[in-house]
Amino acid sequence: EEVWIIVVVEDQNDNSPRFLPHGRPIVAAVPAAAAYGHFVTRITAHDPDLGVNGEVRYEILPGEGAKDATTKFTVDPSSGQVVVVGSLENEAGKMFGFDVRATDQHGAPTGRTAIANVFVYVIGAGGHLVVEVGATPRDVEPHLHHIQGMLTNVSGLDVRVQRIAPHVDGDAAHTTATDVYVYAVDPVTQAIVEAAQLRQALRGRKGQLRSLLPSGLQFKGMRLPQPMKQGHILQTAELAILVGAVVVFLSTVTAIACLCYKQRKRRRKPMPLAP
Incomplete structure (x- = not known):
């Protein structure tokens, strides 16, 4: 007589999460003009355990530097996505450092x-290198990973794409070309590299860059972003002052009109007859 015995082996939680890249800090950069909800980076930790033992949750740990960081950034517990939650307008050039803990078993104690x-670096208006590509943003977007790897291999730096936009020449935007805003991280020091240093690392290799781009994309050149013209700032300030003056003027006129109307109404009120 045969007896069948079924043995169910349950997974044991014998592995800890491992961050990618392993053994290295996570470095990212964000523009000072970033709005609420702006994507910064995605933190990823892998756990080979099965089921709930392999489900990882993320959180920013309290500690030195975390208090300032949590007023500016937050991490999604499930996806590990880091986004902006506070104004960075006056933080250009600053670096925020904090620790993120990954816990398996769905974050259980x-x-x-x-x-x-x-480490998140806040980059000012001139902190990026702009690479001009001769194609529309829609055609460039599917190849951003390739462009990022190409610039990394040629420069020897860890180049990352921050954003793309239609190419701007002076005050005119051209939809047939794309500006790719990139920054670089030094692979040894894990610090953000100055945009001028990145441009220097790529200078003289334009032919190589042209040959490495996918078919349909053309390397047009690279430049440092131009600072905002002072005239534009003055025009904006003057416009704000003008709008404020108009609002005050209209409020004053309305108040005077209401006062005159009340006084006129009182004058028209008939006097009571003497008995």
Whole structure:
């Protein structure tokens, strides 16, 4: 007589999450003009355990530097996506450092953990290098990963794409060309590289860049972003003053009109007859 015995082997939580890249801090950059909800980076930790033992949750740890960081950034517990939640308008040139903890077992207190150091640099208006590509933004977007890898291989730096936009020449935008805003991280020091240094690393290799671009894309050149013209700032300030003056003027005229109307109404009120 045969007896069948079924043995179910349950997974044991014997692995801790591991951040990618392993053993290195996570470095990202964000423009000072970034609005609420702006994507900064995605933190990823892998856990080979099965089921709930492999489900990872993320959180920013309290500690030195975390208080300032949590007023500017937050991390999604499930996806690890870091986004902007505070104004960075006056933070250009500043670096925010904080620790993120990944916990398996869906973030349970009994779960295994790992900690990663995160550094977010706030880049001002001139902190990016602009690479001009001869194609529309829609045609360029599917190849951003390739462009990022190409610039990394040619420069020897860890180049990352911040954003893309229609190419701007003076005050005119051209939809047939695309400006790719990039920045670079030094692979040794893990610090943000100045845009001028990145341009220097790519200078003299334009032919190589042209040959490495996918078919249909043309390398047009690269430049440092031009600072905003002072005249534009003055025009904006003057417009704000003018609008404020108009509002005050209209408010004053309305108040005077209401006062005159009340006085006229009182004058028209008939006097009572004497008995």
